[in-house]
Amino acid sequence: MITVLLVDDQRLIRTGLRMLLESTTDLRVVGEAADGVEAVRLFAELEPDLVLMDLRMPGLDGVGATRQILGSRPGAKVVVLTTFDDDEHLYPALAAGAVGFLVKDTAAPDLLAALRRAVDGDMPFSPALVxxxxxxxxxxxxxxxxxxxxxxxxxxxxxxxxxxxxxxxxxxxxxxxxxxxxxxxxxxxxxxxxxxxxxxxxxxxxxxxxxxx
Incomplete structure (x- = not known):
């Protein structure tokens, strides 16, 4: 079972992602965070296998949260899921330690496959970014x-x-x-x-x- 922490400041997005992930037999959401500070705290508390991270959030953003999470556990798996696929978001997220970068229009089956691949050691990216x-x-x-x-x-x-x-x-x-x-x-x-x-x-x-x- 792959445990996942969802991080997004929009409750509706988190609810949809939870429903999607929990429709599978091998992915389980163990926590939700609405900002980077809460994400860092819950990561330390829950120790999930993977963090699905939004970038633009109030307070500590996704890049900062990713950097702190990787600082506390260098082997952590953080996959970015964002609306913004420009270089100003992509490269800082990768520099912070994210292992994958997906845009929010990714098809549901592709998103699920990407999360599994990230846990297996791959680096999933939306094809348009490659x-x-x-x-x-x-x-x-x-x-x-x-x-x-x-x-x-x-x-x-x-x-x-x-x-x-x-x-x-x-x-x-x-x-x-x-x-x-x-x-x-x-x-x-x-x-x-x-x-x-x-x-x-x-x-x-x-x-x-x-x-x-």
Whole structure:
């Protein structure tokens, strides 16, 4: 069972998230906070597996709360869920230690999957954010090269679409595959390339120069 602390200053948002998470068999909401100060206090008290964190809140905001939570427990998992996907919100949240960044129009199944992936050690991001993260990584190390690994033609196709920032469902639709099949290919790609999350895999795709055949 994955325990979750919900942090959002809007009661209606928290109620909707609680209903969504508790409709599953493996996610359980153990607390709710309406601001950053309360989030830090409840995190210390409840020790949840994951914090789902809003950014703009009165008093201590989500970035400050994330920084304090990670300061008290460096291995904590904080996933941001916000309306704002601009760089002014994205990069400070990541610098504070958030392991994922999702926008509030994320589909319910994708949100649930992202939370599970975060607990498993992945870094979930809304697909639209991936190209910006990739661009920043490429600019930081423009001459770095991808380690050559042998990929099947289908893996090359999936890798190229990951590099474009597409999510699993979008890749499945584009290649006429099942979502489960795409997830298997992405997992295999991560194993082969040594990339431990989707953003690093997308960076690898760009450095490899993979195209869709």
């Amino acid at each position: 190209p910006r993260l990739v661009g920043r990584a490429l600019a930081a190390a423009p001459k770095a090269e991808a380690v050559a690994v042998a990929l099947t033609p289908r893996e090359q196709q999936v890798l190229a679409l990951v590099g474009e920032g597409l999510g699993n469902q979008e890749i499945a639709d584009r290649l006429h595959l099942g979502v489960t099949t795409v997830k298997t290919h992405v997992g295999n790609l991560m194993d082969k390339t040594g990339c431990d999350n989707r953003v690093r895999l997308a960076v690898y795709a760009h450095r490899r120069g993979t195209g869709i055949n």
